[in-house]
Amino acid sequence: MTVASTLKSWYWIHKWTSLVCTLFLLVICLTGLPLVFHEEIEHWLDDGKPYAAVPDGTPPASLDLIVEKARAMYPREVIDFVFMDDDEPQVLVGMAPSYGADPGLSHFVKFDAHTGELLKDGRLASEEKLTFMGIMLALHVDWFAGLPGELFIGFMGLLFVVAIVSGVVLYGPFMKKLPFGAVRASRSRRLKWLDLHNLLGVVTLVWGSVVGLTGVINELATPLFGLWQATEVAEIMAPYKNDAVPARLASVQGATEAAAKALPGNTVISMNFPGNRFATPHHYMVWTKGATPLTSHLFTPVLVDAGTGQVTTVAHPPWYLTALELSRPLHFGDYGGMPLKILWALLDLLTIVVLASGLYLWVARRKAADARIAALARQSDDALRQAREAI
Template sequence: MAASRRTLVILYALHSWAGIVTGLLLFIVCFSGSVVVFKNEIDLWANPSLRALPHVAQPVGPDLVLNNLAEYYPGSKVESLWYPDGINPAWTAFIKRADNPERMKIAVRADTGEVVGPVDSELGQFFRMIHVFLFFGPRWIVGFLGVAMFFLIVSGFVIHRKILKELFTARWRKSLRVTGSDLHKSLGVWGLVFHLMIAFTGAWLGLAPVFERSYSYVSGGGGARPAAMMMRNNALDRPMQMASVGALLKQAQHDMPGLQPNRIALRDVGKPNASVTFFGQVDDLWFSNARITYQGGRFKEKNDPRQNGFWSQFNGLMEPLHFGDYGGIVLKWLYFLIGLSPALLSLSGTLLWIERRKLRQRNRAGVVGAQHV
């Protein structure tokens, strides 16, 4: 019993200090994460020019979009194209102009291919940058916060093992500290499964790429230069007409049957080694981590989760589970409302720690005062 009591005391101390150290960052990440569920809706709301565009069942092809962008912005480089979807009615292009090193987000009509112009606001993307990168750091920082959140949830549940018996009890007539403590524990238990899922998927998304790169480097893959880097020579710098993206799309859907692209990444357009990658979903799966790449007009590589086994499919589940973009608007509202609770937990936990610290200081002061009487 003594050992168990000592373990709980240590766990409580670790829980408290982990919460204090990460509390502010967890609040920022969790609050922005609940908002970013509506990223696309926010971007649309913040851009009246997009809201006025019609939704079409069959948008124009990528070749027309690229040709119109080349005419509208001569000398620019298109880095990626995003397909219209159920929320955003327009093609979205990210380009770099020759006279402006900063990347621009351009909207193109889905019904005619006409260039609308720069997107006025990226408020939704702003919240995503805060949530995924804390707006300044690498993603592994947020991954470590996911680990901290997971530890806080598990340790809090272990510390307050009796909370399940008192789940519907809040001592409203007690002090503010006691009432706040009851609400803090209840809030953590009510959203326990959801919180664990968000913490685990967030940690996985932030840290899995780091472990993969580390493993590749240790196993010898990190020392080899990619073939594309070794191929560079003067011939690659001579302009050349890139193969039709539309033709490559048809080839991609042949090489990966059931591919439903939602994004196209472009690199070195106009050169013999021009790279085109199609991202999207495939039939029979509801998550979207399929990918196929062509370089110089020839097949280079692909990621078909239907063929790559369990871990590829497991990895593909992480992002939709974390961001809640696999369902409709009702699911997004659930993610938003329940997603606010970790932010409230980090805030309430910090306030409770400060209140307990003040109480201990008052008690010590009282003891010292009594000793001098």
């Protein structure tokens, strides 16, 4: 294969992978901007009661007390999860009509972590999806289509990565006669935008590759968790497969303390109740995380017997779930504070320019080609008319 034919193949790959994913990537980049600052925006939009002012060192309220308050508010519903926020003094109790019910009917109740006071009775999940941040998240993750939407968006992310790789292959040969980063501002508009497209593509190369690959991994979260549950968790649960669900659940506070003792140095951040799709019918799934900058993004679940409150096992996640956990902070840039978030937002904006300019270049090229064809047709018509007149 000649160099020219190789470059032609790479050009074809770059053009079509870019065209297919551009519209979806534009939506993903636009919705990604507010999601980078989701914590700040959600705090600004929060209409719940403020946290109680308490002295430093005030111990948290008992989780059993908080769970009972949530049960009393919705006696006909089941508790799905409890989330203990380590950034804000709040505890969220997830409620649902029943396990396995329509996820849109679930909701949360927010309590003050220190006093146990009710702060907010949240909307239904179906209503949360229609809020500003809910719409941004849905358009970014699954386009309101659930798992099929997640897999489709993941495929678009994969095409984006292929477009980046093919763009890198083409950059050198197409720009070899120009200084690196040159922008021919005095030439035609199309050439100027072509140079800008290439320059900004190089500037965002590493960031786009990282965000694209981590986005693909994130979209595989549901099947990866399902694989883990169907293999390693299923083996752990094999001795309990014939056991009935405990008639009376053990203390929630006791379960979290038992999990904390099983993993000294880790912080308990949430727990799924028996019947939740991430737990088992017989166990609490207590999620912990490390204390260092790296391990704070790595989650280790502890299975606690929901009848006795005793630890059954520490279920160390497999490598693919570890990769998933590490990909999330890299994708949204939420591991380095506000400076990194601002950097992520600026690179996101530059990527939007790259995508939009690529679409413009394709349209401009099509128009130029159509104009050339029309000019050739006119020339042919004129030549034919002149030949007839000469006869």
